[in-house]
Amino acid sequence: MKEYLNKDLYEILGITPEADEGQIKSAYRKMARKYHPDVNNNTAESIQKFKEITQAYEILLDVSKRREYDILRGYTRRKADSTETARTRAKKAYSNTETTEPPKTGAGESSFSKVFNTILDGLFQHEQTVKQKSKPKQTAKKQKPENGRNINLSVSIKISEAINGTTRTVNVLHTEKCPKCEGRRFINGAKCPMCKGSGEISIHKRLNVKIPAGVKKGARIRIANEGDKGYYGGKNGDLFLTVDIEEDTLFKYDGLNVMCEIPVTPYEAALGANIDVPSVNGSISMKIPPLTTSGQKFRISGQGIKDEKKNTAGDQIVTVKIEMPKELSAKEKELYEELKKYSTQKIRENLK
Ligand SMILES: [Zn+2]
Structure with missing residues (x-):
């Protein structure tokens, strides 16, 4: 049984069942700004509340889930509930979820901000990246393109290899957004089973890299597209290999x-x-x-x-x-x- 069927997702987001996608998103933004654990000292309460509004947002944004939810909750015939009953039901719903495990936070950089930057179209972005100042305002429908990070590695070769060129197999560790929860860490309020709630997965990739003949010490070889993955139309990062030529004590x-x-x-x-x-x-x-x-x-x-x-x-x-x-x-x-x-x-x- 889907636990969220007991909840009034519209009430949670403070909207009516007629709300369109844009209204859902803007309501979520507003709520998220208020209840984001980062701005509430990561209290258990704020985490719980945030989880709840995020779940409501995810379900209502999913067209088929929303349709199913509306049918089962009777929203197709009945227009808006009276606020009174909706509130009572919502309260009940909150108490139903109290036993679920709150998400872990606090380890290192706030992964909450990281994850929800994506969802909030850069709402918290100013806290993390100062760069993107003059970007045009995003429409509610589009996710902001996220370029993948570059990866830097170094490789050590012999002088004879520098002169003749060589190949090296390099192990690249990629961090990618978890494909199951798309970096959201939670699916319907439960920890994503694939990334165990971290929102990211690590992928090892072995690459054969050609090092050209005549390469100089300290040269950087760019392998396009082999950095971390870009999202929402953003470019993939590149892999940069810095070449070190082994010093020889004898020669x-x-x-x-x-x-x-x-x-x-x-x-x-x-x-x-x-x-x-x-x-x-x-x-x-x-x-x-x-x-x-x-x-x-x-x-x-x-x-x-x-x-x-x-x-x-x-x-x-x-x-x-x-x-x-x-x-x-x-x-x-x-x-x-x-x-x-x-x-x-x-x-x-x-x-x-
Ligand atoms: Zn995941």
Whole structure:
């Protein structure tokens, strides 16, 4: 049994059964302004009252529900009730609903305002958005278009991906108006079962995003229409991806060339060696000749970043740095002593 059939919905909104859609809306606006929980310190009473007028509004605005209600209540034949009886009946109706659970409020931003902004055609809008000042007055029939919010995400890519372009799968969390209650949170006075009274639902969406070749650090890629949904003819928001290019502690970049510094031991430098060197394409082997000096540069051709479009690649430039051990073992010390004895090098001779 529909509980609202016991209520005089017209009396609740302070209108007569002849009221048209425009009158219903304007009556609701007036009542809502007065009883909105936000302007009544969120008292249980105001919440209850607000629920009631909202329910009355929703039913009377629904043409088929209103027709059914009118028939069952006998409003089709009888014109307006006398105010006296209507009031008595309305009172009874209020007491009938006292046991229903009042809606929860008070958590963070008032979701009441959020939800009812839509219904009230911006009645409370000045409290939240200061922007829309000079918009033309809405007609009672049309909901104000609501643009969806933009969503901002960031994505981190490697330098080689920045040069060649890449794709990323991003997880986007959308907040949408609950499709069942259309953001009203309550259906016929009961908590919407779909959104559990929050008026919103969250939707995860996985998107494959193409990041173009040559993208720069901090670039914002706009993916149109992938923000939050717009309502009543409002545009969907966009998704913005801010590109971050991963810094590398080992490699520095110059165009397609990759630079790095590689430590070698004194004996490797003296005798020459094959050493393993990391590159952007994995580990590679590099030969250093005997008598390599600290700071000497070696070019490894084609081991820089590949530009797939141009079918070319940069080089890797390795700067060798001779590094001393932190300490010497007794044996090493002994061998250096030996080396000293046999060394013919007169390194500071030309300084005089
Ligand atoms: Zn809902």
